[in-house]
Amino acid sequence: MRALQITEYGDNSVLHIADVPDLTPTGSQVLVAVEAAALNPLDSFLRAGYAQALMPLQFPATLGGDVAGVVSAVGPDVTEVAVGDRVYGNAYALLGGSGAIAEQAIVPAANFARIPGDLSFAHAASMPVAGTTAVEAIDHGLTVQPGQKVFISGGSGAVGSAAVQLAKHHGAHVATTASGDGVDLVRELGADEVFDYTTNDFSEHLREVDAVLDTVGGATLDKSYDILKDGGTLVTVIGELDQAKAAAKGLTVIRQAAQSDGVLARLTGYLAGGAITPRVGRTFSLEDAAAAFTALETRSVRGKIVILL
Numbered sequence: 161m162r163a164l165q166i167t168e169y170g171d172n173s174v175l176h177i178a179d180v181p182d183l184t185p186t187g188s189q190v191l192v193a194v195e196a197a198a199l200n201p202l203d204s205f206l207r208a209g210y211a212q213a214l215m216p217l218q219f220p221a222t223l224g225g226d227v228a229g230v231v232s233a234v235g236p237d238v239t240e241v242a243v244g245d246r247v248y249g250n251a252y253a254l255l256g257g258s259g260a261i262a263e264q265a266i267v268p269a270a271n272f273a274r275i276p277g278d279l280s281f282a283h284a285a286s287m288p289v290a291g292t293t294a295v296e297a298i299d300h301g302l303t304v305q306p307g308q309k310v311f312i313s314g315g316s317g318a319v320g321s322a323a324v325q326l327a328k329h330h331g332a333h334v335a336t337t338a339s340g341d342g343v344d345l346v347r348e349l350g351a352d353e354v355f356d357y358t359t360n361d362f363s364e365h366l367r368e369v370d371a372v373l374d375t376v377g378g379a380t381l382d383k384s385y386d387i388l389k390d391g392g393t394l395v396t397v398i399g400e401l402d403q404a405k406a407a408a409k410g411l412t413v414i415r416q417a418a419q420s421d422g423v424l425a426r427l428t429g430y431l432a433g434g435a436i437t438p439r440v441g442r443t444f445s446l447e448d449a450a451a452a453f454t455a456l457e458t459r460s461v462r463g464k465i466v467i468l469l
């Protein structure tokens with residue numbers, strides 16, 4: 161079978177399509193005939209080697225995590241899914257998978273769920289990482305409640321757009337940031353207040369916010385402490401926390417890295433009920449995977465970038 165692999169860290173020139181032996185699931189592993197795999201910012205970090213101290217790859221490494229396809233075989237301990245099921249989930253090697261951007265992927269059954277309804281493989285593949293990150297933050301980290309005022313930085317991004325939709329679904333008042341056509345997008349998603357970060361500083365306008373989800377980091381995160389009410393809650397999925405600033409206002413602050421059990425199932429429920437709608441920006445073939453990575457890195461596509469297998 162064919163897989164997008166690297167044998168060294170580097171730019172997109174290290175990407176190549178390799179012919180590798182077919183995979184066989186054991187124990188609680190599931191073998192998936194991959195139909196679609198989506199890219200995340202992490203994928204270019206992993207390829208470049210920026211994350212190698214924390215998440216070293218074993219070469220040759222098949223890239224990608226977000227995946228959707230059809231179960232073609234299961235290990236003897238698998239009870240959650242069966243051959244023929246349409247499934248989606250996370251095939252990152254660092255979570256026990258074999259990598260997503262390949263004709264076959266092995267995934268621990270715990271990292272998979274059935275695709276809800278008639279959602280396409282491309283739309284399903286676009287959701288696991290970004291969607292579960294948003295659900296973890298909004299439901300577990302921030303426990304957003306009806307009527308609360310919530311600020312989500314980067315509402316036009318993959319994590320942010322799922323989070324904006326979910327916070328609105330919970331009845332919150334949502335303020336967010338975006339630029340370009342992202343401004344119209346977040347309005348369509350239901351955001352109540354939108355700040356174009358290229359021309360307007362949210363921190364000059366927002367006060368007494370109950371909860372912040374930061375998906376941008378840096379100066380955006382630094383300014384987010386000031387807009388929170390005393391005792392408020394902040395989750396960042398990318399930045400470094402300032403414990404002194406947090407303590408001064410009695411804030412609960414969380415650097416979200418891992419996810420709670422059951423988050424993928426929860427996401428599946430939100431997708432099934434229409435609370436969260438996936439957004440695919442553009443699809444690429446496996447042969448054009450390097451162009452897909454370039455589109456990710458130049459941020460030239462609005463919506464998720466999906467490779468069809």
Ligand SMILES: NC(=O)c1ccc[n+]([C@@H]2O[C@H](COP(=O)([O-])OP(=O)(O)OC[C@H]3O[C@@H](n4cnc5c(N)ncnc54)[C@H](OP(=O)(O)O)[C@@H]3O)[C@@H](O)[C@H]2O)c1
Pocket residue numbers: 200201202289290293313314315316317318319320337338339340342343357375376380396397398416417418
């Ligand atoms: N901790 C975790 O578990 C976890 C999981 C998933 C992702 N992440 C991280 O979370 C971040 C967001 O991921 P994603 O997939 O949502 O990325 P994405 O789709 O590329 O979205 C990036 C967002 O950031 C905004 N943005 C870009 N440059 C900005 C700037 N200079 N100032 C303010 N806003 C800016 C973009 O706005 P416009 O496009 O409208 O300009 C967009 O809303 C990434 O760093 C990713 O690595 C962490």
